[in-house]
C-alpha cells in the first residue's frame with residue numbers, strides 16, 4: 001500500500017513542477033557560457049536519456065516502468081557545471097540526487113519520491129597518482145577498480161584499502177566509509193582521505209581548509225548526499241608487499257562447516273593484522289559419491305594475506321588449525337592481482353583491464369540487502385536455524401557474508417569519523433538475496449519478506465541498543481524521513497543505528513552546512529531547525 005501512495009503523490013507533483021524543470025534547463029544554459037553544456041543535459045525528450053539513466057543502475061529492482069525517473073540528468077565535465085546545476089536547482093526548487101557508481105542498495109542516487117534531477121558524475125573520473133607523496137587525487141565518478149588499476153600502473157608496492165567490487169563508485173563508497181580486504185591492516189577508505197573537494201549548497205567550491213574540519217569529518221563516513229556534491233578525494237596510498245597470498249576453502253555442512261564457522265568467530269578479529277579471512281555462505285548442490293545431488297550450505301573461507309605462503313602456513317597452524325589450510329590451497333600473486341581474485345575474475349596480469357570495466361555483472365539480478373554487527377560469537381546451535389531459513393523454497397539466491405573486523409579497525413576511536421563500528425565488533429554480516437529481474441512484484445515482495453524474516457531470526461545474536469547498521473549497505477527498512485519532512489526524532493531512529501553517538505554531531509554539521517535542508521533524501525541527516533521543513537515545491 002505504501003509504494004502505491006508514493007506513486008500517486010509523485011504523479012500529482014510531477015505536473016506541478018513541469019515548468020520548473022524547463023526553467024531549470026534554461027537556467028543551466030544561461031549560467032554556462034560554454035555552448036557544450038547542452039550536450040550534457042538529458043531530458044526524457046532526448047533519445048539517449050534512458051541509456052544514460054540505465055547505465056549506472058546497479059539494481060534492476062529500481063528500473064521498472066513504475067520507478068520514478070529524473071526530470072533531467074546532467075553529466076558534468078567540470079566544476080562549473082556542478083556549480084551551475086546546484087545554483088539552478090536551488091533557484092527553481094528542484095530536488096537533486098547525486099550519482100557516482102550507482103551501487104546504492106536502495107537506489108537513492110537515482111530514485112526519489114519527489115520530482116528531481118540527477119547529477120551523474122560518470123564523466124568526472126580522472127585519477128592522478130603521485131608516487132613522491134604516495135597520494136592520489138581521485139574524482140568522485142571514478143570506480144574503486146579504476147583507482148586500483150591506476151595505482152598498479154605506477155607501482156606494485158602501494159595499494160588502497162577499499163571494497164572488493166571494482167565497479168563501486170568512490171563518491172558513494174568513501175563518503176559512506178568503505179571497508180574491504182585491507183581494513184584490518186589500514187582501516188576504511190574514509191580513514192585514509194587527507195583532503196576533499198566539494199560543492200556546497202550555495203554552489204561554492206570548498207577544499208578541506210575552506211570547508212573546515214567539521215564538514216571534512218562528516219563527509220568521511222556520514223554520507224556525502226546530506227552535505228553537498230563531492231568532486232574529488234585526496235587519498236593516502238599505503239604499502240603492500242610485492243607478494244600476497246590468497247585462498248578460498250569451501251566447506252559444506254557435511255564437511256563440518258558449522259563447527260568451522262563457529263570456531264572462526266573466536267579468531268577472525270584477533271588474527272594477525274596482515275590476515276583477513278571472510279566467510280561467504282550460500283546454498284549449493286553437492287554431488288555425492290553416487291552422482292546424486294543434494295542441497296547443502298557451503299561456507300567459503302576466502303582470504304587475503306599480506307605476505308608469502310611461508311609466513312601464512314605457520315600463522316594458520318597457530319591461530320586456526322581447524323581449517324586445515326595447506327600450501328596447495330594457496331596462491332601467491334601481486335596485490336593488484338588479488339583484487340581481481342577477490343572480485344571473482346581470473347587473477348592474471350592480462351586481465352587487469354577488467355578493473356576499468358564499469359559494467360557490473362550483478363546488475364542483471366534484483367536484490368535486497370541488510371547489515372548486522374556481531375559482538376559475541378553466535379552459538380553453534382543457532383546456525384542450524386539459519387540453514388533452515390536458507391533452505392526455504394521461495395528463497396532466490398541468498399548469500400550471507402561474514403566480514404571480520406578487529407586489528408586497525410578496533411584501534412580507531414568511534415568518533416574519529418562518523419563510522420562508529422570499531423572496537424568490540426568481531427564481524428559484520430551482509431545479508432543479501434538476489435532474484436531474476438523479470439519476476440513479478442508479488443514474487444519480489446516474497447524475497448524481500450524472506451530477507452526481513454532472516455533478519456528477525458538474527459535479532460538475539462547481533463548488536464543491540466542500537467542494532468547497528470552500515471550506511472554503505474543502505475536499508476530503508478530501518479527507518480526513513482517522511483517523504484515531505486525531515487525531523488530529528490524520526491531520523492534519529494535510523495541515524496543512531498548507522499552512526500551511534502556521531503549522529504548528533506552530524507546533525508550539528510548539517511545545520512551549519514545546509515540549514516535549509518536542500519540536500520535531502522529518505523535517509524539524509526536533518527538540520528536542527530527544520531523539524532518541519534517543506535519540500536522545494
Ligand SMILES: Cc1cc2nc3c(=O)[nH]c(=O)nc-3n(C[C@H](O)[C@H](O)[C@H](O)COP(=O)(O)OP(=O)(O)OC[C@H]3O[C@@H](n4cnc5c(N)ncnc54)[C@H](O)[C@@H]3O)c2cc1C
Nearest residue numbers: 100101102103104109163164165169171172173179224230
Ligand atoms: C556489488 C557491491 C559490492 C559492494 N562491496 C562493498 C564493500 O566491499 N565495502 C563497502 O564498504 N561497501 C560495499 N558496497 C556498498 C557500496 O560501498 C555503497 O553502495 C556505496 O555507497 C556505492 O557508491 P556508488 O558511488 O557506487 O553509489 P551511488 O549509488 O552513486 O551513491 C550512493 C550514495 O552516495 C551518494 N553519492 C554518490 N556520489 C556522491 C558524491 N559525489 N557526492 C555526494 N554524494 C554522493 C548518493 O547520492 C547516494 O546517496 C558494495 C555494493 C555493491 C552493490
Ligand SMILES: *[C@@H]1O[C@H](CO)[C@@H](O)[C@H](O)[C@H]1NC(C)=O
Nearest residue numbers: 031032033034035078080081
Ligand atoms: C566563460 O567565459 C569566460 C570569459 O570569456 C572564460 O574565462 C571562462 O572559461 C568561460 N567558462 C566556461 C565554462 O566556458
Ligand SMILES: *[C@@H]1O[C@H](CO)[C@@H](O)[C@H](O)[C@H]1NC(C)=O
Nearest residue numbers: 038039040041042043045046
Ligand atoms: C537533448 O535535446 C535538446 C533539445 O533538442 C538538445 O539541445 C540537447 O543537446 C540534447 N542533449 C544531448 C545530450 O544530446
Ligand SMILES: *[C@@H]1O[C@H](CO)[C@@H](O)[C@H](O)[C@H]1NC(C)=O
Nearest residue numbers: 050051052054060063064065
Ligand atoms: C532502460 O531500462 C528499462 C527498464 O529495464 C528498459 O525498459 C529500457 O528499454 C532501457 N533503456 C535502454 C536504452 O536500454
Ligand SMILES: *[C@@H]1O[C@H](CO)[C@@H](O)[C@H](O)[C@H]1NC(C)=O
Nearest residue numbers: 031080083084087202203204
Ligand atoms: C554558483 O554560485 C556560487 C556562489 O554562490 C558562485 O561562486 C558560482 O560562480 C556560481 N556558479 C555557477 C556556474 O553558477
Ligand SMILES: *[C@@H]1O[C@H](CO)[C@@H](O)[C@H](O)[C@H]1NC(C)=O
Nearest residue numbers: 251253254255256257259324
Ligand atoms: C568433522 O568433525 C569430526 C569431529 O570433530 C571429525 O571426526 C570428522 O573427521 C570431521 N569431518 C570432516 C569431513 O572433516
Ligand SMILES: *[C@@H]1O[C@H](CO)[C@@H](O)[C@H](O)[C@H]1NC(C)=O
Nearest residue numbers: 282283284285286293294295
Ligand atoms: C541444484 O540443482 C537443481 C537441479 O539441477 C537445480 O534446479 C537447482 O537450481 C540447483 N540449486 C542450486 C542452489 O544450485
Ligand SMILES: *[C@@H]1O[C@H](CO)[C@@H](O)[C@H](O)[C@H]1NC(C)=O
Nearest residue numbers: 353354357358359360361362
Ligand atoms: C564488461 O563487463 C561486462 C559484465 O561482466 C561484460 O559483459 C562485458 O563484456 C565487459 N566489457 C568489456 C569491454 O570487457
Ligand SMILES: *[C@@H]1O[C@H](CO)[C@@H](O)[C@H](O)[C@H]1NC(C)=O
Nearest residue numbers: 009483484485532533534535
Ligand atoms: C506531508 O504530507 C502529508 C501527507 O500527504 C500531509 O498531510 C502533510 O501536511 C505534509 N506536511 C508538510 C509539511 O508538507
